[in-house]
Amino acid sequence: MFMLGPLGFLAPWLLLGLVMLPILWLLLRAVPPAPIRRRFPGVALLLGLTDDETQTDRTPWWLLLLRTIAIAAAIIGFAGPILNPKADAGGTGPLLVLVDDTWAAAQDWNQRIDRIETLLVEATQAGRETAVVAVSDLTPDAAIPFRAAQDWSATLPMLEPKPWMPEAEAVTAWAEELSGGFDTFWLSDGVDQPWRSALLDSLQDRGAVSVFEAARPVVALKPAVFEDGAIRLSAIRNRTGSEAEISVAAHGLDPAGIPRQLATVDIAFAAGEAEASALLSLPAELRNRVTRFEISGARSAGAVTLGDDSLRRREIAIVAARDEREGLQLLSQTHYLEQALEPNADLIHGAISDLVLANPDVIVLADVVSLAGAEAEALEEWTRKGGLLVRFAGPRLAASDLGREAEDVLMPVRLRAGGRTVGGAMSWGEPKALRTFSAESPFFGLPIPEDVTVSSQVMAQPDPTLAERTIATLADGTPLVTRKRLDLGQVVLFHVTANAEWSTLPLSGLFVQMLERLAVSTRLAALEPGDLVGTTWTLDQAVTGFGEVVDAGTTPGIAGERLAGEAPGPELPPGLYAGETRRIALNAVAEDMSLAPVVWPGDVTVEGFAVAEELPLKGALLSLALLALMIDVFATLLLSGRLSRQATAAALVVLAMALPAPRAEAQEELDVERLIAATSEVTLAHVVTGDAAVDEAAQAGMQGLSQVLFRRTSIEPGEPVAVNLETDELSVYPFLYWPITEQQPRPSEEAYEKLNLYLRTGGLILFDTRDAGTAGFTNGSPNGRKLQQLALPLDIPPLEPIPADHVLTRTFYLLQDFPGRHISRDVWVEAAPADAQQAEGMPFRNLNDNVTPVVIGGNDWATAWASDENGRPLYPVGRGFAGERQREMAYRFGVNLVMHVLTGNYKSDQVHVPALLDRLGQ
Numbered sequence: 001m002f003m004l005g006p007l008g009f010l011a012p013w014l015l016l017g018l019v020m021l022p023i024l025w026l027l028l029r030a031v032p033p034a035p036i037r038r039r040f041p042g043v044a045l046l047l048g049l050t051d052d053e054t055q056t057d058r059t060p061w062w063l064l065l066l067r068t069i070a071i072a073a074a075i076i077g078f079a080g081p082i083l084n085p086k087a088d089a090g091g092t093g094p095l096l097v098l099v100d101d102t103w104a105a106a107q108d109w110n111q112r113i114d115r116i117e118t119l120l121v122e123a124t125q126a127g128r129e130t131a132v133v134a135v136s137d138l139t140p141d142a143a144i145p146f147r148a149a150q151d152w153s154a155t156l157p158m159l160e161p162k163p164w165m166p167e168a169e170a171v172t173a174w175a176e177e178l179s180g181g182f183d184t185f186w187l188s189d190g191v192d193q194p195w196r197s198a199l200l201d202s203l204q205d206r207g208a209v210s211v212f213e214a215a216r217p218v219v220a221l222k223p224a225v226f227e228d229g230a231i232r233l234s235a236i237r238n239r240t241g242s243e244a245e246i247s248v249a250a251h252g253l254d255p256a257g258i259p260r261q262l263a264t265v266d267i268a269f270a271a272g273e274a275e276a277s278a279l280l281s282l283p284a285e286l287r288n289r290v291t292r293f294e295i296s297g298a299r300s301a302g303a304v305t306l307g308d309d310s311l312r313r314r315e316i317a318i319v320a321a322r323d324e325r326e327g328l329q330l331l332s333q334t335h336y337l338e339q340a341l342e343p344n345a346d347l348i349h350g351a352i353s354d355l356v357l358a359n360p361d362v363i364v365l366a367d368v369v370s371l372a373g374a375e376a377e378a379l380e381e382w383t384r385k386g387g388l389l390v391r392f393a394g395p396r397l398a399a400s401d402l403g404r405e406a407e408d409v410l411m412p413v414r415l416r417a418g419g420r421t422v423g424g425a426m427s428w429g430e431p432k433a434l435r436t437f438s439a440e441s442p443f444f445g446l447p448i449p450e451d452v453t454v455s456s457q458v459m460a461q462p463d464p465t466l467a468e469r470t471i472a473t474l475a476d477g478t479p480l481v482t483r484k485r486l487d488l489g490q491v492v493l494f495h496v497t498a499n500a501e502w503s504t505l506p507l508s509g510l511f512v513q514m515l516e517r518l519a520v521s522t523r524l525a526a527l528e529p530g531d532l533v534g535t536t537w538t539l540d541q542a543v544t545g546f547g548e549v550v551d552a553g554t555t556p557g558i559a560g561e562r563l564a565g566e567a568p569g570p571e572l573p574p575g576l577y578a579g580e581t582r583r584i585a586l587n588a589v590a591e592d593m594s595l596a597p598v599v600w601p602g603d604v605t606v607e608g609f610a611v612a613e614e615l616p617l618k619g620a621l622l623s624l625a626l627l628a629l630m631i632d633v634f635a636t637l638l639l640s641g642r643l644s645r646q647a648t649a650a651a652l653v654v655l656a657m658a659l660p661a662p663r664a665e666a667q668e669e670l671d672v673e674r675l676i677a678a679t680s681e682v683t684l685a686h687v688v689t690g691d692a693a694v695d696e697a698a699q700a701g702m703q704g705l706s707q708v709l710f711r712r713t714s715i716e717p718g719e720p721v722a723v724n725l726e727t728d729e730l731s732v733y734p735f736l737y738w739p740i741t742e743q744q745p746r747p748s749e750e751a752y753e754k755l756n757l758y759l760r761t762g763g764l765i766l767f768d769t770r771d772a773g774t775a776g777f778t779n780g781s782p783n784g785r786k787l788q789q790l791a792l793p794l795d796i797p798p799l800e801p802i803p804a805d806h807v808l809t810r811t812f813y814l815l816q817d818f819p820g821r822h823i824s825r826d827v828w829v830e831a832a833p834a835d836a837q838q839a840e841g842m843p844f845r846n847l848n849d850n851v852t853p854v855v856i857g858g859n860d861w862a863t864a865w866a867s868d869e870n871g872r873p874l875y876p877v878g879r880g881f882a883g884e885r886q887r888e889m890a891y892r893f894g895v896n897l898v899m900h901v902l903t904g905n906y907k908s909d910q911v912h913v914p915a916l917l918d919r920l921g922q
Contacts, residue, residue: 007081007617014079021068063635070628077621093207094129094146094182095119099159100189101134103588104218104238104595106161106300106545111609112187113156115212119185123149136162136570140173144182161545163301163588164568171195175202182206187609188213191238192596200604211606213598219246220302220589224293226311227279233293233305234277235267238595244269247296250280252289252307254772256823257879262286264296274595288312292549304547306576306585314345317355320366320498321396333366333394336506337498340515351375356382363387366498367394369402371410380409384487390518391491392498393458404461412469412484412493414461431455432474434505437534441471442517442580443481445534445560449508454480456502457495472514481514492518532560537577543588549575675732681718682709682902685733686862688722689744694770695722698739700874701862705894707871712895713812715902725751730758734901736765737862740790742782752793759795759853764901767791769858772822783858796854800831808852811899813892820859820890821877827857851904855897864890 097119123130130149172195184203190213203209217239225232233248250263265280295303320333338347352375355363383389403411431453437443460466460479472481483492496503505511536557541549552575563584568574574588600606684706686698702720709715725747769783802808809815818827830852864887866874877887
């Protein structure tokens with residue numbers, strides 16, 4: 001193929017015909033020959049006469065140019081010109097397509113797949129054997145699977161980015177065992193790795209290497225850290241050229257259990273800086289709901305960091321018996337306990353009855369024996385519902401009869417009277433050390449300091465269940481910590497005091513580690529392998545290479561020391577791991593990770609992923625030549641006088657009519673047909689917002705509500721329509737659904753005039769802020785503020801929350817709640833008259849007889865109503881049976897709303913029944 005800039009020619013030898021164009025120009029100038037001028041007196045008699053046919057003395061220059069262009073276009077067209085032809089990469093041997101399938105490549109993965117497909121097509125045309133190999137699949141004993149290039153096309157859909165970086169040892173070992181000769185096309189992710197240079201040297205020894213790499217920077221998010229009452233979010237990038245700013249969103253569950261974006265924070269990179277951070281301050285309640293942080297607009301596992309228990313500050317209630325030595329802080333029952341918990345938890349104090357109502361994560365009783373009947377019952381109920389009750393022994397517990405004869409429900413074991421003292425004048429021996437924790441104990445793997453000893457304790461009564469309830473023992477085998485399950489909760493008893501009076505345990509770091517294993521404390525520091533020795537963790541939620549958080553399904557357990565000490569990989573994928581009492585997040589990006597761009601040697605060709613599409617120009621040029629020849633024929637006839645002016649005008653008119661042109665009449669006919677269809681049957685409509693996703697959900701919501709009306713009522717709605725407030729007629733639609741978005745434009749003054757006329761003449765608009773009612777007609781949400789702006793010019797009457805006796809509560813169904821995708825009771829309608837009174841014998845007041853012109857709420861009703869053509873819901877609502885019940889109630893509210901629009905307050909007219917009967921004398 002002959003190349004001329006971006007043009008290629010399949011038959012370039014035909015271009016030699018362009019050399020003949022000057023000769024052709026001269027020939028056309030010479031034909032016809034110029035006439036010889038002779039003066040003849042008799043010609044004067046012919047003056048004034050005209051011939052029907054004329055012949056010019058020479059061809060006009062513009063006609064010569066037109067003919068030259070036609071011939072040149074034909075010559076070039078037959079030469080087979082192609083714009084942006086695919087260049088022949090050369091080479092005839094095997095070809096290796098090496099793909100960096102890491103999370104850093106996920107952002108432009110579709111472009112990478114398109115590029116691979118193009119390379120496979122070129123290899124097929126060249127007849128080259130090809131192998132498509134992913135970097136994460138490289139192992140020392142893996143041979144390169146060369147085969148026909150077209151065979152790899154079917155495997156490309158299964159090629160996806162991994163949420164981890166490949167192991168350097170495996171890649172280096174694979175590179176060292178390469179043999180044979182082949183060329184390599186390397187699709188790089190743009191992030192430098194320690195194994196790249198060794199792999200590149202080995203590939204260049206086998207043949208030519210070409211690299212494809214995107215110019216965009218790779219941005220990742222480090223694990224979130226709780227710091228000084230706020231969450232620190234740090235981002236890193238591999239290219240540090242100019243200033244840049246990214247937005248990080250916090251996602252979690254709202255009070256209704258629906259996933260949503262909870263907060264956002266911007267992180268700004270300074271010029272030349274590879275790392276930047278920002279602080280996100282959230283209330284404790286909101287912070288505990290956060291499940292993940294992600295970079296807005298990014299699409300990779302590196303752009304997502306999961307939140308775990310390290311971001312939660314547990315709420316721990318501490319109740320202690322009255323200490324007579326209150327002035328001695330170090331001897332206080334709870335001093336060491338508070339010192340261990342205070343850095344990582346919110347401590348609350350008070351009466352047990354009040355603390356149970358606060359629903360803390362843990363309740364700690366330090367030598368508390370006497371519980372009133374109501375307190376004991378409340379504490380038991382709280383524990384059975386999943387609470388953790390931790391009790392510490394002390395002199396009061398040792399001297400009491402609690403759990404002597406029969407096991408107390410709030411004690412894990414029965415106790416002996418008096419307790420046990422060791423290491424004193426009347427003791428049984430020296431202070432006892434702790435025995436190594438067993439494999440069944442939650443403390444298994446924790447190292448026991450030599451200076452931790454026990455001098456006094458309360459003793460457990462022998463019992464068949466004692467062994468299985470003992471989770472820590474002394475060196476002589478006596479129980480030190482016991483535990484029992486109580487429905488969903490558990491009760492734990494330390495057989496020593498919470499201070500250093502009976503043991504040195506509270507003075508040691510082991511005490512904090514034991515509280516952490518029991519989920520009483522959650523440390524914020526980075527975990528060490530030794531902290532999790534002996535524990536087993538199960539992957540609960542996994543992160544894909546594209547940054548999606550999915551259910552992990554059934555996976556084998558992971559040893560705790562691996563979770564704390566190893567980097568993510570095929571056997572340890574990133575995600576949220578669940579233990580017995582807490583959760584730990586393993587993210588694709590570690591706290592100490594940094595990103596750097598790849599610096600390729602000068603002899604390596606580096607290209608982008610964009611592939612210029614081939615555009616054959618043969619057809620266009622031949623069409624141009626044909627058109628020029630047609631114009632030449634038309635011009636020749638015109639110049640020779642064989643084409644009249646009338647025929648010319650007719651030809652131009654025919655040509656103009658042949659050209660496509662928009663027909664306003666067709667649009668007008670379409671609008672008329674639409675209005676006629678809307679008036680012939682009930683048609684639900686929604687206001688166009690300009691947001692494609694919101695408008696699509698609104699259309700599907702009107703479709704779903706129409707189907708429900710058709711099945712359950714006598715109404716047979718037509719196909720729902722989208723309404724443009726600026727151009728469409730509103731009076732034919734009895735009901736308008738108006739979803740509020742932050743960016744939708746404000747209607748014009750003419751549109752507001754139509755809206756006010758629509759409201760005055762019986763129309764109803766359902767305003768939906770879709771924010772779960774958080775707006776509350778204040779500045780509570782962006783959509784709420786937008787609603788205030790949009791509704792300001794409207795003639796809206798005074799409003800009030802739907803009263804219990806409003807006709808909307810009984811138009812078709814009996815309702816008291818009006819949920820959509822969200823659950824909020826704050827739905828507003830036209831306020832009742834101030835003098836409305838309840839008639840005798842009637843369950844409701846004499847409210848206004850008009851249909852409320854507006855209904856305002858934020859429950860996102862259209863999403864709850866939305867369904868496809870077969871009636872299947874399109875969006876999830878709630879969870880399980882409760883969610884389906886919520887969707888059903890949303891349908892019922894929609895039915896009541898439409899029936900209210902169509903029938904008015906006819907049910908409220910029953911208040912006049914007594915007066916009518918009185919007039920009739922009955």
